[in-house]
Amino acid sequence: MSSRNPSRLTRSLNDRLVIDLLLEHGPLDRPTLARLTGLSKPSVADLVGRLLESGLVEEIGEGPSTRRGPNAMLYGLTGGLAAVAGVELQPDHAQASIADVNGSELGAVNVPIRPDESPSELVARALRQAAEPSSIDIGDLTTAVVGTPGIVDPSGDMSFVWGQPEWTGGQLARMHDALGIPVRFENDINLAAIAERRLGRAVDAEAFALFKCDEGVGAAIMLGSQLVRGSHGAAGEIGYVPDLAWEQRSAGDYNEGLQSVAGARGLAAALADLGLADLSPAAVLAPGPDDTGPDGRDAVPAELRQRFLLEVARRLAFGVVSVCAVIDPELIVLVGEIATAGGDRLAEAVGSRVAQTSPFRPAVVVSGLGHDAVVSGAVTTALDSARDEIYGVAPVFVRSAPAIRRTP
Incomplete structure (x- = not known):
């Protein structure tokens, strides 16, 4: 017999539904949340209150209204709860992006490799530069997903990279040691496909x-x-x-x-x-x-x-x-x-x-998606992981918000 409490599970699913809607649409008021979720207004009021108390959601301010009376309060996801990194690692360069858990881009760079620089040293340097605008220490990132050419085996390490034999064997451990945070490797073309499925033509x-x-x-x-x-x-x-x-x-x-x-x-x-x-x-x-x-x-x-x-x-x-x-x-x-x-x-x-x-x-x-496809897929994958860790239950079926909201 399952030990999970059905009412608690239902509440968690509804909480995540609201969180995903806020990720997709940005700040919303309670009537709009009730319409989009199909929940009653009292249920939404209770749900929003619970999310406010947990610190996952915050009041953004009053929104516009066409009705008489006070404007409805808008609610949005609390910023600054976590940040993640996505990296495209190639033999001659690394492209990196850091994003807040709500998907806002905090910094991005594309840096060429230096002579005798190892893959882990290159990625660490790229992330430090990408973190400079937001003053984030890369050791405070929740996770990093690194896209690499070649084969990433079931253990999560590089097992074959055409033309780069020195990249294989123990690279994941070296990358983890260099960054000091959880790191995941993924094939670069796989990450581009994830970005295409979530953000592009597919x-x-x-x-x-x-x-x-x-x-x-x-x-x-x-x-x-x-x-x-x-x-x-x-x-x-x-x-x-x-x-x-x-x-x-x-x-x-x-x-x-x-x-x-x-x-x-x-x-x-x-x-x-x-x-x-x-x-x-x-x-x-x-x-x-x-x-x-x-x-x-x-x-x-x-x-x-x-x-x-x-x-x-x-x-x-x-x-x-x-x-x-x-x-x-x-x-x-x-x-x-x-x-x-x-x-x-x-x-x-x-x-x-x-x-x-x-x-x-x-x-x-x-x-x-152009040259950003791999990095967008890496950030998307890192955000999925961080959001599951922070918000709990895996996302329900709503179309996801863009992985990266780039500032002008």
Whole structure:
């Protein structure tokens, strides 16, 4: 028999419902809370009083009213109860953001790595700089979520990072020692997918896959609100999808497959075949008239731009079809420098190629979250953890507020 008190559980659920509504909408008065929750006005009055007494909610001031009599009091979440950090860690830089538990951004930075600086030293330095505007000591943060390329295994540590063998083995313990707070690693593309599901183009998608098209290629898969990590944390590592010559590889050779044709090295080779070896893929994909060359270089004819775009789409579509054959998603979201440069034209070309070569018909779009996608996903994940710790019962079904409210 359960030892939980049903009335106490119901009260906790209702408390969290109100808290989530305040996170989503900002300050609200009691009549509005009664309408949104479906609870009676006396129940809402009791609930708000309980939250005020606990210190989780505070009176903000009187709101506007169109009725005669005194204006209704607005209630909002108490600020300053906790702060969290989200970080994107890459081999050459770290992007960090610190947010209050209500989602207000307190500081953000993007810092390049220094010579001989370890990942934990880089993250600690980035967080100290991000904390400066709010005078927060990073040791007072409730938690930090760090997005990293590669595979994060079920233990929570990095088990494989392509091109960075020194990053694996004991990195989580070193990061915890450097920061002095609870730290969680997550694959960077997984975090971008979480941000896309909560804040971006995939908010209403039941099943979608996010494809990163950048220095390397990778994917993340979400079924509903559930991120698919796999039994070893390697779900979505489509860069290792083999090509036709996979049987000829040496044992442990991870440099071939889709990564070698759709990543930076493969696209550079495709540009060389078009006589554009001195240009970057993003520069050629970015739309521009024939008489205007990127960064002062010679103009790129529209015909060559289109040929390269279709070649990129052909290579990406190979990975998209591979994922569609397993989960049949309704939506594919493209992210990264290549996707941003190619824009809607690239998304349309990928979708057309998928339709030409398979029975799958996912919608293909480009993310609108830009370079902040990974950090937004990291902050979102950290806020979920901190809010559960502070507010108790896990959130009920309301659409979440943006993870970060950036100040102008």
